[in-house]
Amino acid sequence: MSARTSVLRASAAITLAALACSAPAGAQSVECRDLADDEAVVCEINHVRAERGLGALAVDRRLRRAAVAHVRDMVSRRYFSHVTPEGKRLPDRLRASGYITGRAAWHVGEGLAWGRRELSTPSATVAAWMRSAPHRRIVLGAFLEIGVGVARGVPFGGRGATYAADFGRLGG
Numbered sequence: 001m002s003a004r005t006s007v008l009r010a011s012a013a014i015t016l017a018a019l020a021c022s023a024p025a026g027a028q029s030v031e032c033r034d035l036a037d038d039e040a041v042v043c044e045i046n047h048v049r050a051e052r053g054l055g056a057l058a059v060d061r062r063l064r065r066a067a068v069a070h071v072r073d074m075v076s077r078r079y080f081s082h083v084t085p086e087g088k089r090l091p092d093r094l095r096a097s098g099y100i101t102g103r104a105a106w107h108v109g110e111g112l113a114w115g116r117r118e119l120s121t122p123s124a125t126v127a128a129w130m131r132s133a134p135h136r137r138i139v140l141g142a143f144l145e146i147g148v149g150v151a152r153g154v155p156f157g158g159r160g161a162t163y164a165a166d167f168g169r170l171g172g
Helices: 016-022 037-051 061-077 090-097 122-131 133-139
Strands: 005-009 106-115 145-152 161-170
Touching: 037 122, 037 133, 037 145, 037 161, 061 090, 061 145, 061 161, 090 106, 090 161, 106 122, 106 133, 122 133, 122 161, 133 161
Parallel strands: 005 106
Antiparallel strands: 106 161, 145 161
16 A cells, blocks of 8 residues: 655745734634643644534654754744755655655645744734635544644744644554
């Protein structure tokens, strides 16, 4: 059996600063407010999915490990892309984390964002993804699992936050 290697990702990395300018203040779901930033992103995404009759995503530690490593790398080496400067793509990073193994079928996607001040919050990040058609398709896709990484700082220097949400579904 050959591995199905479909990768759903945004055609271009879109900065949160460009997308979230109209995010309503205090729009975060009540149940997501007191969570850590990575947990709040998962909570917000699951809230959006529930509103549309979709199932909640389960947090996967391997997806989370890959997302955390990627945002930290982007901030420390000052780039913003689904592809590392060495050319490693999401599937490469997910193989390294142990999420993708062997020849089993898989389906993955990724959302990236960064923002400053009020645009650096989990709710502003998810709102920005939902206003972007490629990101919205990922958030509302047929995935079962998620891992979120959040790093303090932005890829181009300064204060703010950088986010990566890695989505996956293993098997057919």
